[in-house]
Amino acid sequence: MISDALLFWFLAFVTVGSGLAVVLFTNPIYSALSLVMTMVGVSALFVTLGAYFIAGVQLIVYAGAVMVLFVMVLMLFDLKQELMAFSRGQITGALKVISAGLFLGLIFGIITKRSNLSFVDKIPSPADINIDNSKELGTVLFARHIFGFEALGVLLLVIAVGTVALARSKGGTHAKH
Amino acid sequence: MPIGGVIFLTIFIAVFGTALIYLARLTGGMRKNNSAVKKEVYECGIPGQEKKDTKISVKFYLTAILFILFDIEIIFMYPWAITFKEFISKGQGAFVFVSMMIFIAIFIFGLFWEIKSKALEWD
Amino acid sequence: MGKDLFEVVVNCVKLLAIFLFMVQAVPILVWLERRGSAFIQNRFGPNRVGPLGLMQLLADALKFLKKEDFAPEAAVRPLFYAAPVFALIPATLAYCAIPFSIPLSVEAFELFGQSWGPYIFKMQGYEMNVGIVFILGVSSLAAYTIMMAGWGSGSKFSLMGALRASAQIVSYELALGLSIVGVIMLYGTFNLTDMVMAQQGPLQFSAFGKVIQLGWLPNWGIFYQPLGFILFFAAAFAESNRLPFDLAEGEAELVAGFHVEYGGFKMLMFFIGEYGHMLIASGLVATFFLGGYGIPIWTVADVRAWLGTMFESPQTVDLMTMLIHLVSYLTKLAIFLWIFIQVRWTLPRFRYDQLMELGWKTMLPWALGNTIVTALVIYLVS
Numbered sequence A: 001m002i003s004d005a006l007l008f009w010f011l012a013f014v015t016v017g018s019g020l021a022v023v024l025f026t027n028p029i030y031s032a033l034s035l036v037m038t039m040v041g042v043s044a045l046f047v048t049l050g051a052y053f054i055a056g057v058q059l060i061v062y063a064g065a066v067m068v069l070f071v072m073v074l075m076l077f078d079l080k081q082e083l084m085a086f087s088r089g090q091i092t093g094a095l096k097v098i099s100a101g102l103f104l105g106l107i108f109g110i111i112t113k114r115s116n117l118s119f120v121d122k123i124p125s126p127a128d129i130n131i132d133n134s135k136e137l138g139t140v141l142f143a144r145h146i147f148g149f150e151a152l153g154v155l156l157l158v159i160a161v162g163t164v165a166l167a168r169s170k171g172g173t174h175a176k177h
Numbered sequence B: 001m002p003i004g005g006v007i008f009l010t011i012f013i014a015v016f017g018t019a020l021i022y023l024a025r026l027t028g029g030m031r032k033n034n035s036a037v038k039k040e041v042y043e044c045g046i047p048g049q050e051k052k053d054t055k056i057s058v059k060f061y062l063t064a065i066l067f068i069l070f071d072i073e074i075i076f077m078y079p080w081a082i083t084f085k086e087f088i089s090k091g092q093g094a095f096v097f098v099s100m101m102i103f104i105a106i107f108i109f110g111l112f113w114e115i116k117s118k119a120l121e122w123d
Numbered sequence C: 001m002g003k004d005l006f007e008v009v010v011n012c013v014k015l016l017a018i019f020l021f022m023v024q025a026v027p028i029l030v031w032l033e034r035r036g037s038a039f040i041q042n043r044f045g046p047n048r049v050g051p052l053g054l055m056q057l058l059a060d061a062l063k064f065l066k067k068e069d070f071a072p073e074a075a076v077r078p079l080f081y082a083a084p085v086f087a088l089i090p091a092t093l094a095y096c097a098i099p100f101s102i103p104l105s106v107e108a109f110e111l112f113g114q115s116w117g118p119y120i121f122k123m124q125g126y127e128m129n130v131g132i133v134f135i136l137g138v139s140s141l142a143a144y145t146i147m148m149a150g151w152g153s154g155s156k157f158s159l160m161g162a163l164r165a166s167a168q169i170v171s172y173e174l175a176l177g178l179s180i181v182g183v184i185m186l187y188g189t190f191n192l193t194d195m196v197m198a199q200q201g202p203l204q205f206s207a208f209g210k211v212i213q214l215g216w217l218p219n220w221g222i223f224y225q226p227l228g229f230i231l232f233f234a235a236a237f238a239e240s241n242r243l244p245f246d247l248a249e250g251e252a253e254l255v256a257g258f259h260v261e262y263g264g265f266k267m268l269m270f271f272i273g274e275y276g277h278m279l280i281a282s283g284l285v286a287t288f289f290l291g292g293y294g295i296p297i298w299t300v301a302d303v304r305a306w307l308g309t310m311f312e313s314p315q316t317v318d319l320m321t322m323l324i325h326l327v328s329y330l331t332k333l334a335i336f337l338w339i340f341i342q343v344r345w346t347l348p349r350f351r352y353d354q355l356m357e358l359g360w361k362t363m364l365p366w367a368l369g370n371t372i373v374t375a376l377v378i379y380l381v382s
Helices: A001-024 A030-047 A052-076 A080-087 A092-110 A134-143 A146-167 B002-028 B056-088 B093-116 C005-040 C056-065 C077-096 C131-139 C144-153 C157-177 C181-187 C192-198 C225-240 C263-290 C300-308 C314-344 C352-380
Strands: C101-106 C109-111 C115-118 C118-124 C202-207 C210-220
Touching: A001 A030, A001 B002, A030 B002, A030 C144, A030 C263, A052 A134, A052 C157, A080 C115, A134 A146, A134 B056, A134 B093, A134 C210, A146 B056, A146 B093, B002 C005, B002 C077, B002 C263, B002 C314, B056 C101, B056 C144, B056 C157, B093 C352, C005 C056, C005 C077, C005 C118, C005 C263, C005 C314, C056 C263, C077 C144, C077 C263, C101 C157, C101 C314, C109 C352, C131 C192, C131 C263, C144 C157, C144 C263, C157 C181, C157 C225, C157 C352, C181 C192, C181 C263, C181 C352, C192 C263, C225 C263, C225 C352, C263 C300, C263 C314
Parallel strands: none
Antiparallel strands: C101 C118, C109 C115, C202 C210
């Protein structure tokens, strides 16, 4: 299907392009907004694979919740000094060289070891894509992975307790009264 | 594939909105008065003292991060809600019901702990 | 989007028509709001331009066009100009996923020496399998618009308004998401069309192996989920930043909140976004709890049979069935939009701590309780 291929390339271009923009923008707010765009692109790619529920979760949790926090925090502070620190300076330069080296190593590894990699063992057929598979997801989650599910609940509780202990202004260790 | 419609509409609105703003810019024109006072940001009648590094309460941050946590928990209830009737018809209703109630109990414990620790108080 | 050119073109036109409907609904709603508020407060409202003041809308649009395009010196221009455009996108995308009538089938026909069809056109922008999740996800992106506008304006008033608005929106998104878990459990689907289909006919449910039927009540979700309905509707008010939850604007403290620096068409686009969220909320409430486009008590088959006695050709019957359901949907939409307006001019605004307290300490526990009770009842009666 030519239209599916076009759709994929368009979405891949948007996702990778905005991912690149995250790194290339010097203003952290633009970076964060580009990251939102990346999340939305990934979500759209999930839709083209037929994973509708995962796409929705990607949109709600990453684009709608995690990145809202990021953008909110970035907008709270004037980041001039951090901006300077991250775009100039010797330590920053070293970090840049290191990350560029890591990236090159990754690309080198992919190129040389390409024959050993098999990410996809089954390509979904076009007929599968239009079926709503949220129910299968629920069945698998609650039949097989129930322990992980409960553990997730406990983990989220721990995170909530930790956050509140760090950030609350009333009744905590740093309370004014 | 519905995603094609979504992309089409997104691009159309972006173009439409940009065109609309550009059109309004053309018809509205620019006035001769371009004094510094006019270009100031809004202030309630006194000279503005704008600084971007406004100190904002940490509560907004706390609200946002608690929102993420609860949002993830609520999202995990959706696959349960959609399959609950199927599990009942398969005779596994009690197991799934109890496992979800444990999850919700942890949720409620977290919520009440936060209410009790006054993390959600605004003043 | 379709299997051939004709279907693709029709689907695109349909999307544009829904978008234009939204844009066109805004001036009418503004007029209704001004006239309605005047009626409620014993004033006249706009009544000079044209019959009933209806031409006031055109005059306003002209005035918006003649406004100078202006951005303050301190504004971050790319964000300042992008924010109003982005305000339209989440609202429209979410609204297009709500079905507003039964699918219309078109038989095969000849055009340009080619045979086309047969087609079935869904009466909604696009059918998402996971309608609810899609709508929740897309409308959660609306928080960015507010933050872009608030931060991009470079004004303290805007920044405060944006912060308050985004904190409020995310807080009430929890109650909104949780209040419909019961609805999803009841219908066992995310698909909005399937939900509407499940609410057809008279009230009927099976409990303890018996089928109970009440012929004088429609089979609507509101009778199964009354608490869910109240919570969802209240959270929807907060999501669309309407009174009594319009802390983001709070004229008395923040002048206009995040759009204090905006004027002219940019302001108008924020308005379209806000009224778009009202339309989404009304459409969703109607779909979840009031049978969507369905006629009370009658099923689609009943309507079709009734029309079959009046018209000869099946094409006309199809078209008339579609139109009747469209009118039914629009009526429900109009009723909820009026409730939005009526509430705005009836209730005073909350204080910010009261707002947060209501969202986190009242609505969230009640929504959780609603979920537990619904699960318990579904488990026990079956």
